[in-house]
Amino acid sequence: MTTVPPLIVVEGDHLAMGEQLGARTADLIARSLETYTARFRDQAGLDDSTIDGWGHRYYTLAQEYDPGIAAMLEGMATGSGQSLARIAALNARTELLYGTGYRDEGCTSLAVLPSHTRDRHTLLAQNWDWHPEQADVTFLLATRDPSGFSVLSLTEAGMLAKSGLNSAGLGVCANLLVSDRDTGGEGIPYHFLLRGALNAKTMSKAHQRLLPVRRISSGNVLLADAGGEAVDFELAPDVFGTLVPENGLLAHANHFMAVLPLRDLKAATSALTQLRPTRARHLLASVTEQRTVTPADVVRVLRDDWSYPDGICRWPDPDVPAKDQVSTVYSIVMDLTTRTLWIAPGPPRDHAYTRWDLDTLFDEGAAAPALDFLPEASAND
Numbered sequence: 001m002t003t004v005p006p007l008i009v010v011e012g013d014h015l016a017m018g019e020q021l022g023a024r025t026a027d028l029i030a031r032s033l034e035t036y037t038a039r040f041r042d043q044a045g046l047d048d049s050t051i052d053g054w055g056h057r058y059y060t061l062a063q064e065y066d067p068g069i070a071a072m073l074e075g076m077a078t079g080s081g082q083s084l085a086r087i088a089a090l091n092a093r094t095e096l097l098y099g100t101g102y103r104d105e106g107c108t109s110l111a112v113l114p115s116h117t118r119d120r121h122t123l124l125a126q127n128w129d130w131h132p133e134q135a136d137v138t139f140l141l142a143t144r145d146p147s148g149f150s151v152l153s154l155t156e157a158g159m160l161a162k163s164g165l166n167s168a169g170l171g172v173c174a175n176l177l178v179s180d181r182d183t184g185g186e187g188i189p190y191h192f193l194l195r196g197a198l199n200a201k202t203m204s205k206a207h208q209r210l211l212p213v214r215r216i217s218s219g220n221v222l223l224a225d226a227g228g229e230a231v232d233f234e235l236a237p238d239v240f241g242t243l244v245p246e247n248g249l250l251a252h253a254n255h256f257m258a259v260l261p262l263r264d265l266k267a268a269t270s271a272l273t274q275l276r277p278t279r280a281r282h283l284l285a286s287v288t289e290q291r292t293v294t295p296a297d298v299v300r301v302l303r304d305d306w307s308y309p310d311g312i313c314r315w316p317d318p319d320v321p322a323k324d325q326v327s328t329v330y331s332i333v334m335d336l337t338t339r340t341l342w343i344a345p346g347p348p349r350d351h352a353y354t355r356w357d358l359d360t361l362f363d364e365g366a367a368a369p370a371l372d373f374l375p376e377a378s379a380n381d
Contacts, residue, residue: 004354004369005154005330005343006139009362014068017143018075026080028137028157033086036093044097051096055085058092058189065188065213066196068145072160080158090158092189095217098182106130106326108276108312109163109173109222109252110301111230112284114337116248118292121337124171124224125298126163127328127348128154129271129314135329135345144362151198152341152358154330161195163332164341167358168201169226171336176254177218178266181237187216193235197221203229211240218262220252226336234258249288251277271310271326279304279312295333295342299373302331303349313347342372350375 010020022029040046046054062070073091077084089096106129114120137157141164144150153164153172165171174194188196196209203225210221215237224230230250234241234257241258243250253276255267267273283301287293302312309315309327316325328346333353342353352371 005135005345007142007356008139009142011144011362013146014071015075017145018072018077019079020075021072021141022076022079022082024079025139025157028139029076029080029082029087032137032156032158033082033090036090037086039093040089040096046096051089052083052085054092054096055083055087055089057186058192059084059088061186061188062088062192065192066199066209068199069160069192069195076158082158087158091160091191094191095184095187095189098184098217106254106270106314106328107173107175108280108302109175109220110277110280110298111173111222111224111245111250112288112293112298113230113245113248114228116288116291116293118294119337121335122169122171122224122226122228122230123293123295123298123334124165124173124222124230124336125302125331125333126173126175126222127302127312127314127331127346128162129326129346130329132316132325132327132329132346138330140341140343140356142358142361149201150358150362152356152361153195153198154332154343159191161191161198163194164198165334165336165339165358166198166201167339169336169339170198170200170203170206171224171334172197172206173222173332175220175222175252176266176270177220177234177236177256178264179218179236179256180263180265181239182217182265183237185216187214187237190215190217190219190235193219193221197223203227203231207233210235220254222250222252224336226339234260236260236262247288248291248293249281249284251280253277271314272307275307276312279306295335296373298333299342299348299353302333305347305349313349315347344373348375
């Protein structure tokens, strides 16, 4: 597992950025497609014709939803030498695998409003929990279009976004949710929604990218911005719930917290999800009360391994077969006011965070990233 995620920087219109991304990550995209195409076939029983048919349909939906996303998919296919249908299908992997038992795992997210931080900046953070080997095909993607609008996001090869921030000071974190409303079929895939929100220049536009659309799967999106607000949307087909900060803090894991007309299919099985948001609130209680939260305080939360191995900082469980192991793959902290992102491989208790500044990342001769928040000794060594 790499200790610092690679950074891929692309510039131009959306088609050109997709082509650059595809060419520079072609080997990684091929690996992702091999992995997920096998799952489409073996777990969902989908043959090549069916996979490509849905891929074409999701590409058409992307054109309607956000032409920039569609253009990046097209460019990525051209640059990597892969079919457009298969690239689009990869970005809809959760929806294509619906009902097969395959689901992304974990994640704890939190936002702290500037009214409760020491320097009056908005903070947003997340631990991404999934199979540790997925780190090898995951990287930071920085994009900048001709208008100067830029995005920095964690992403898996062949896909367009996970959690990240943009030059307008808007940040996005994602958490798995599963409900009995989820279906396969026609609608906007969850990963399109994440990129759509990151492409938004205002909080209002981000809401429009997430809410008034046809959704076919559940998922949580935590939004915050440099203007000093945060909101959490628990998304499901045809319904959504809204959560706002309490005492300057908003935290979320992998269960629905709003009252919605659905049955939560993950609340009972996702490791410690019922307590992770409360645990984060407890760990930050003294500094939120004093209104002095710093990025270092947030890092301490993300490194918390209470209830090892299934805490906020998640470790591989020695009692689980290797193929089913889940742990924190990457940990991210964002200062949306300065548009700074820190990232550490997981479990983050064992690793330093690498700092990237979006405002200078594209500058010629930009400084190498700094290492901050050096690792602590693990309580479980």
